[in-house]
Amino acid sequence: MTATDVQRTAAPDLDHVREALWQAVRDGDEYRASDTVVGAVDAGLPVESALLDVIAAVQARVGAEWAANRLTVAQEHAATAIHERVIAALGHHPRHRPPEPHGTRVTVVCVDGEWHALPARLLSEVLRRHGLRVDFLGAHVPVPHLVSHLHRTGARTVALSATFSLHLPTAHTAITACQAVGVPVLAGGAAFGPDGRYARTLGADAWAPDARAAVDVLARGLDRPDPLSCDRRAVSGLPHLADQEYTMVVSTRRQLVKETLARLEERYPPMRSYTHQQRERTAEDIGHIVDHLAVALYVDDPEFLPRFLRWTAGVLDARSVPARSLDPALALLGRQLQDFPRASRILHEARAALDHLLPAPHPPGSGPAA
Structure with a gap:
């Protein structure tokens, strides 16, 4: 479906407009993307629907496609930039500008x-x-x-x-x-x-x-x-912060990541064959876990870290990276934080939630590298 097809549609079908915009942003064609959306509005699609039911919906698809490893980071950024330009084009279009402000x-x-x-x-x-x-x-x-x-x-x-x-x-x-x-x-x-x-x-x-x-x-x-x-x-408002666990995790983040990374190879033998780049990415993943643990402590929600790990496991799986390597990292963090009740409880529940998602482990050395 082309932008011209959209313009000729008397009552634009949202699915068709979304698909046309998706094809344009996936191809990196900002002019076709702009023509698609402006053409749909010219044909009768309300501007608010174009913004929320088309652009926002396609942007959500972009994020989902990145998570599924079907778009690169560069493609995701390009799509976002194109959507920014389309919003600007729509806002400055002589026939579709917003009204003069009259509210607060x-x-x-x-x-x-x-x-x-x-x-x-x-x-x-x-x-x-x-x-x-x-x-x-x-x-x-x-x-x-x-x-x-x-x-x-x-x-x-x-x-x-x-x-x-x-x-x-x-x-x-x-x-x-x-x-x-x-x-x-x-x-x-x-x-x-x-x-x-x-x-x-x-x-x-x-x-x-x-x-x-x-x-x-x-x-x-x-x-x-x-x-x-x-x-x-x-x-x-946040009385649980009085236990200083959040402050401690934030202040010792570097040490927690370093100690976990140093001992992870013992717990997860496939790591012995990792390249330098793979080790750097593993360190980044451990850092993300520590950061999310800190926020879980801040908001005092034991479900916060498990939700992040479930999402992370899906992202890793789409990239053929064994999510099972997350569990030994959690165990090592738990050992370092065993004297901190809330952190220990959150890590324990995170491991339990992750265990339900993971397949049986491969024999040592047989799994794909992270």
């Missing part, structure tokens, strides 16, 4: 360290279509700069986006800082969990699972937080 001012921003800005960009465009005055600050905005922006512009609400759950502690800092200057925070993005559980844990004023829900939340309005009560909540 909203700052849409990605948490510090978060480089996946496309979900926040899509939200910004949808909010503009509903007449809100939107400041889109983009990816990776340090908290002091965000607070300075709020002081300068007088925004009434912050829509805080985070895709990777590793950024939850930083998101907590951003939420607390915004509330401390009297600005409520609407949290959104995959990092906060499919049911928004981490948005509630971190004290966000509201959570929305998607852009349409965010429009509804903002239409109802959010109460301006009391800075004094926010200060008290910031101190008392």
Whole structure:
């Protein structure tokens, strides 16, 4: 299906438009991608549907295809860049520009360290279509700069986006800082969990699972937080952190990774044949486990690490890498952290969850290399 075919369709079929856009971004053709989406809107597809039911849906497919090892990282990045250009083309198209803003001012921003800005960009465009005055600050905005922006512009609400759950502690800092200057925070993005559980844990004023829900939340309005009560909540909101386990894991991360990597070969003999590059990637994987353990301690959720490991096992399996190598790494981390009750419990439950996913182990030396 070509862009011309889409333009000639009286009532564009979403599946056909999505497939046409998918083919364009997979081929790296931003002009065909733009023609596809703009042509569909010209033919009667609502702009909001083009943004959320087409572009966002195809971007989700891009991520799934990368996880399944059918797209490279470069192809994934190229697809994201193309979608950014398509959104811009649609927003600046003379016939499809958003209306003049007449609503309250909203700052849409990605948490510090978060480089996946496309979900926040899509939200910004949808909010503009509903007449809100939107400041889109983009990816990776340090908290002091965000607070300075709020002081300068007088925004009434912050829509805080985070895709990777590793950024939850930083998101907590951003939420607390915004509330401390009297600005409520609407949290959104995959990092906060499919049911928004981490948005509630971190004290966000509201959570929305998607852009349409965010429009509804903002239409109802959010109460301006009391800075004094926010200060008290910031101190008392996560009492489990008093055990210092999170702080200890973060501060000893390098040592934990180094010790685990040094002893992993004894527990997992196939590692003896690893190349230098394979060993580096194994060290990165161990680092990711430690990082997710730290966040699990921060939000006090024993299911946090198992969910990450189930996803990781799927990614490794798609790349013919034995996910069984994760289990000895978890055991070695557990040995180092045996004096820390919460960390030990989380690692034990993570191993139990992983065990249900793994096939019987290969004889030593017979498995594929990581």
